[in-house]
Amino acid sequence: MQDTSTSTAPASHTRTGRPVISASGLFTPEESISNEELVESFNAYVDRYNAANAEAIEAGEVEALQHSSVGFIEKASGIKARHVMSKAPIVDPAIMAPRLEERANDELSIMAEIGVAAARDALERAGRDPADVDAVLCAASNMQRPYPAMAIEIQQALGIEGFAFDMNVACSSATFGIQTAADYIRAGNAKSVLVVSPEITSGHLNWCDRDSHFIFGDVATAVLVEDAAFAPESHWEILSTKLKTVFSNNIRNNFGFLNRAHPESEGSADKLFVQEGRKVFKEVVPMVAQMIIDEAGRLQMDPATLRRLWLHQANAGMNRLISQKVLGHEASDDESPTVLDTYGNTSSAGSIIAFHLHSDDLVDGDTGLICSFGAGYSAGTVFVRKVG
Ligand code: COA
Numbered sequence: 004m005q006d007t008s009t010s011t012a013p014a015s016h017t018r019t020g021r022p023v024i025s026a027s028g029l030f031t032p033e034e035s036i037s038n039e040e041l042v043e044s045f046n047a048y049v050d051r052y053n054a055a056n057a058e059a060i061e062a063g064e065v066e067a068l069q070h071s072s073v074g075f076i077e078k079a080s081g082i083k084a085r086h087v088m089s090k091a092p093i094v095d096p097a098i099m100a101p102r103l104e105e106r107a108n109d110e111l112s113i114m115a116e117i118g119v120a121a122a123r124d125a126l127e128r129a130g131r132d133p134a135d136v137d138a139v140l141c142a143a144s145n146m147q148r149p150y151p152a153m154a155i156e157i158q159q160a161l162g163i164e165g166f167a168f169d170m171n172v173a174c175s176s177a178t179f180g181i182q183t184a185a186d187y188i189r190a191g192n193a194k195s196v197l198v199v200s201p202e203i204t205s206g207h208l209n210w211c212d213r214d215s216h217f218i219f220g221d222v223a224t225a226v227l228v229e230d231a232a233f234a235p236e237s238h239w240e241i242l243s244t245k246l247k248t249v250f251s252n253n254i255r256n257n258f259g260f261l262n263r264a265h266p267e268s269e270g271s272a273d274k275l276f277v278q279e280g281r282k283v284f285k286e287v288v289p290m291v292a293q294m295i296i297d298e299a300g301r302l303q304m305d306p307a308t309l310r311r312l313w314l315h316q317a318n319a320g321m322n323r324l325i326s327q328k329v330l331g332h333e334a335s336d337d338e339s340p341t342v343l344d345t346y347g348n349t350s351s352a353g354s355i356i357a358f359h360l361h362s363d364d365l366v367d368g369d370t371g372l373i374c375s376f377g378a379g380y381s382a383g384t385v386f387v388r389k390v391g
Pocket of ligand 1: 070071072075076079080174213214215254278279280281283284317318321348350377378
């Protein structure tokens with residue numbers, strides 16, 4: 004096991020900037036699929052598949068597919084619905100995948116479009132003129148293309164000078180992006196950095212796989228990380244950021260530019276999201292809980308005093324266990340809010356949506372934790388304190 008953790012605060016070197024979160028932004032797709040709709044289309048797909056393969060199933064050459072169930076999905080994950088960019092083809096039993104029209108090179112690409120919408124929301128909330136932003140990081144678990152970077156397209160659409168680049172740390176992309184942005188501030192290389200996480204996860208999900216067809220949804224978030232000296236009066240002081248990675252094959256996607264197999268060709272299932280959900284659950288919960296407790300200790304903070312946990316939104320049971328270990332009691336919805344019921348798992352955007360939708364009521368001096376975890380394995384913590 005390799006621990007590649009990094010910690011940047013309190014830093015021992017001279018700081019030229021003190022990073023804060025000035026604002027966050029959210030784009031939510033209009034369309035949503037309820038568990039009932041999802042299971043109805045999945046079960047229709049299963050019936051078609053089993054009918055088409057009846058002889059081979061009868062002969063024992065092909066395994067019959069099994070129906071999915073609304074009750075299982077909600078109990079196992081806490082998910083009741085998910086927003087998507089392209090509903091009709093996903094719930095069409097003959098397609099079972101999003102179909103997003105290709106756009107010309109001179110049109111804004113779809114991932115940039117939703118990233119820009121979330122970024123504009125964050126900029127408006129901070130009262131920030133895009134011309135004053137120095138850098139854009141597009142931090143997400145899937146990029147629409149290898150290059151030019153999505154971040155540079157977003158940068159251009161917003162009219163930002165400076166520089167931009169993409170980064171991918173799966174479900175932890177946003178917190179890794181926040182630390183990267185905070186480090187630019189700490190080092191004095193930037194005073195305002197946008198971390199944008201457009202997650203069109205419906206594209207990497209195997210909607211025909213009973214074990215995982217219910218997991219993901221689409222969304223985009225943005226976080227504006229700035230130097231305290233430059234930020235609006237009301238903001239979130241970043242007390243510390245900490246990252247950790249430990250290699251694991253338990254969440255994996257083998258899609259890449261070296262394996263351009265036809266989607267229906269044999270052996271193509273692993274070119275989409277696959278996971279050993281039970282192992283992930285067992286291995287990630289203790290790792291993340293310990294990481295939070297250790298970091299709180301380093302900050303000389305009792306983790307039980309954290310006013311709110313904005314945890315990664317993958318599974319309600321995982322979040323229950325993590326917050327129990329961190330707070331020492333079962334967390335209320337107020338202490339550890341969930342957005343799983345309406346958004347599903349939105350990969351790196353999940354903890355940011357929770358933060359965005361459930362932070363307005365915190366008051367000056369309240370502390371909280373944004374925490375992500377997922378494939379890699381990867382995990383990131385961002386301890387914050389409300390100012391103003
Ligand atoms: N409908 C009905 N039954 C289903 C089903 C479905 N859609 N999918 C699986 N089942 C069945 C299985 O066949 C199994 O039946 P069996 O006990 O008769 O063999 C049973 O339900 C339990 O399956 P299991 O996969 O062990 O469920 P689970 O309780 O572990 O829940 C996850 C599955 C994926 C929701 C859960 O493990 C999880 O969320 N893990 C963490 C994943 C995570 O965070 N990943 C990060 C992704 S970024």
